[in-house]
Amino acid sequence: MEKLNFPAYDFKLKKNNNKTYIFDEIRMKWIFLTPEEWVRQNFIMYIKSKGYPLSLMNLEKAFSVHGVKKRYDIIVFNQIGKVNILVECKSFKQKINNNHFDQIMRYNIELKSTYLAVSNGINHYFLKFNLDNKKHEFIQDLPLYLK
Numbered sequence: 001m002e003k004l005n006f007p008a009y010d011f012k013l014k015k016n017n018n019k020t021y022i023f024d025e026i027r028m029k030w031i032f033l034t035p036e037e038w039v040r041q042n043f044i045m046y047i048k049s050k051g052y053p054l055s056l057m058n059l060e061k062a063f064s065v066h067g068v069k070k071r072y073d074i075i076v077f078n079q080i081g082k083v084n085i086l087v088e089c090k091s092f093k094q095k096i097n098n099n100h101f102d103q104i105m106r107y108n109i110e111l112k113s114t115y116l117a118v119s120n121g122i123n124h125y126f127l128k129f130n131l132d133n134k135k136h137e138f139i140q141d142l143p144l145y146l147k
Helices: 034-050 097-110
Strands: 013-016 020-023 029-032 057-059 062-065 068-071 074-077 083-087 117-119 124-130 135-139
Touching: 013 083, 013 097, 020 034, 029 034, 034 057, 034 074, 034 083, 034 117, 062 097, 068 097
Parallel strands: 083 117
Antiparallel strands: 013 020, 020 029, 057 074, 062 068, 074 083, 117 124, 124 135
16 A cells, blocks of 8 residues: 555555455454555554544444534544544545535534544644634644543
8 A cells, every 4th residue: 555644553454355454443343445444544543643542433433414414534532422533534546625624624513523634644634623713723733642
């Protein structure tokens, strides 16, 4: 797979019928390795490297925004079960554009996350969202996990 803009992480990979699979430590199963999945798995390890336990992470679950079904890539909850980080992953073959920021903002109408991230594995964008005034600002990085 493509070299991404992350540290090198150790992944369990296997081949089956000429297809590559990666072991997902959150879902505890082998997942077909697509370019977007490669970004997602690297981003999971990046979040883990900031101290966030895997037990607070959730992947690819359906939810609805104004009655329209959507599906997020990665969510990290805080200790009381509220969404703290919402991540939208794109394939490394795809350039990040305003549509991706619009997408994560729409998702956040329902999910109400404090931190947002959009990544294609090469470029990572981080935002902090103020729920009181409904404004966001770009930030340098996601915060470290505080127990």
